[in-house]
Structure formats: structure tokens, C-alpha cells
Amino acid sequence: MNAKSLTQTKHKHEQLGLSDTEVVDMYRYMLLARKFDELNLLLQRAGKINFHVSGIGQEATQVAAAFALDRERDYFLPYYRDYGFVLSVGMTVRELMLSAFAKAEDPNSGGRQMPGHFGSKRLRIVTGSSPVTTQVPHAVGVALAAKMKGEDIVSFVTFGEGSSNQGDFHEGLNFAGVQKLPVIFMCENNQYAISVPVSKQLGGRVYDRAKGYGFPGVEVDGNDALEVYRVVKEARERAIRGEGPTLIESVMYRLSPHTTSDNDLAYRTKEEVDENWKKDGIPKLKSYLIQCDLWDEAKDEELNKELTKHVKEAIDSADKAPFPKPEDTLLHVYADSEGEGQ
DSSP: OOOOHHHHHHTTTHHHHHOOOHHHHHHHHHHHHHHHHHHHHHHHTTTTTOOOOOOTTOOHHHHHHHSSOOOTEEEEEOOOOOOOHHTTTTOHHHHHHHHHTOTTTTTTTTTTTTTTTOBBTTTTTTOOOTTTTHHHHHHHHHHHHHHHHOOOOOEEEEEEEEGGGGHHHHHHHHHHHTTTEEEEEEEEEEEETTTTEGGOOOOSSGGGGGGGGTEEEEETTOOOOHHHHHHHHHHHHHHHHHHHOOEEEEEEESSSSTTTOGGGGGGGGGHHHHHTTTOOOOHHHHHHHHTTTSSHHHHHHHHHHHHHHHHHHHHHHHSSSSOOGGGGGGGTOOOOSSTOOO
């Protein structure tokens, strides 16, 4: 690589409109999401929490996408692995831990829903539900409302490649294409829908499906945070200009089991998983920052200690927080005389 091309590579984030501080913050959030995830896996194995859905291997895509959006105004419909995304748009580690521990203060559901079902009116995170892909038509509805109101915002929705085979996906994309709505569909293609590999669930490529609905589809390396940022930023700019939706297929690999109830080695080999660890997006961005003279091993060691301490403090706080009262089961289910349960 000559000196000129090296310089261009070192400053790619600047070419994309990211400051030095922002690109370092992206790395911080990616590492924070990884720490949160790893410690939740330990908590579940120790019997401290009941269940965990891991997002290990998908942090680069999630954080980069969040940074490419307007985190003060856009609406978000993340799916259940999107810890890096929701942390980047403003959820705290303590809030996520309160959900993991099913405590009363859990802002997502008051401790009533499974972890990974995010919702925050404050952060414009639209509440998710357990059936996969239902968030896609919801995102289209949000985008329709934005268009009707003349607001220059977008709705952003994520899902796995298995979801792209569901009716909700196709109906949502078709309506968005007809109406030219400001919505970004992002498929986090992690190669497995539970135990079914992508080779047995897709006859083609997810992003190609956009052609049938009259708008662009884009494939991107989901382990390359800067490329994901570029693609999502361009999709948002298209939407704001009134040019309609974009379908993005971000290709990565699910490095952990489907959930803590899953034995992933029953359907894939350890060698396959180990090979894909070499493509992990977190060390990839770390190497880029070091190349840009924005980072070094001493800073990295310090950050790892800081984030581990931060997550452990959130665990301790959530563990000590009160559980919901039994009678709270009926809240927001039945109407009462004062309308509190509506």
C-alpha cells in the first residue's frame, strides 16, 4: 500500500463526516455492548437471570447504523439482538439489566416481557413483540405518519434474514415502495435462523428482494462499521429527499448460540464458529483507530476496565432492585374506572 492510499484509508471516517471523537465513541459503544452481552451469558449460566438472547458478532452493524441516523428525532424499531443499537441511541446499561432481571423498574415492560424486547417513548424506540417480523409493518406505519405530517425524519427497522421470509416483511416492503415512504429496512443477516443455515432458507439474496418493490437494495459487510455507517447515512439522505425506502442487507455471523436455551454445536461446527471470530468487527475497528493514531493498547486496556466496572455496577443495582408486585400483572390489561389500565 503506497503512502497516498494509506492516508486515504486512515481518514475514511472523516470522508464520511465522522469526527475523531465520534469514531472513537462508536468503538466504545461496540465494546460496551459486547461486555453487556458477555456478562449476561455468565449471569444466565450462574442462575441469576433466566434467559438471554445474544448479539455477539453484530455490534459493528448496530452501532454504526445508530450513528448514521438522527438519534434525536428518528424512530427506531430494533429487533431482539440490538443491544449495541439501543445503547447507542440512549438506553442505559442499568435499564437493560433491569429488563434482564425482570424488575419493576424495567422501562421496556416493567419486568413482564422477555429481555431484548425494547421500548422507550423517551427515545422513540417503538415497543417490540415476540412474533418475529411484526416490527416491519409497524415501521412502515411510522414512516407513513411522518410523510403525512411532512416531517423530515425516518423510521429504521431491523430484523434477521429468517424474518425476510415472513409475510409481514413482504407486505411492509410493498406498501413502503408504493407510497415511497421514509423507512430504512435493515436485515442483520447473521447466517442462521435459529438452527437453519442461510443456505436452506434463502433461494437468493435478501437485498435483491427490494427490486420487486421498486426501491434500492444494498448489501454491506456487517463487520465493517464505517461501510455500514456510509450505507445507512446514504439511505437516510434518500429518504429525507422523498426518494423512498431502502433495504439494506448487512452480512455478519452470529458468534454465540441463538439463545441461552440453544446448543448451537448441534447444527454447526466449532471450526466454523472459530473461523468467523477472525472477522469480528470490534477488533477490526480497533485496528483502524490505532492506524489513525486515535487509539493504543494502553487506552484499550483502560477502557475495558472502565466498561467492565460500569456493567458490573449496573448488574449490582438491577439485582438489588425490587420485583414487580403480583397485582401489577393486571396493569395495562383491563380498563379501570380511572382509565389507568388502558
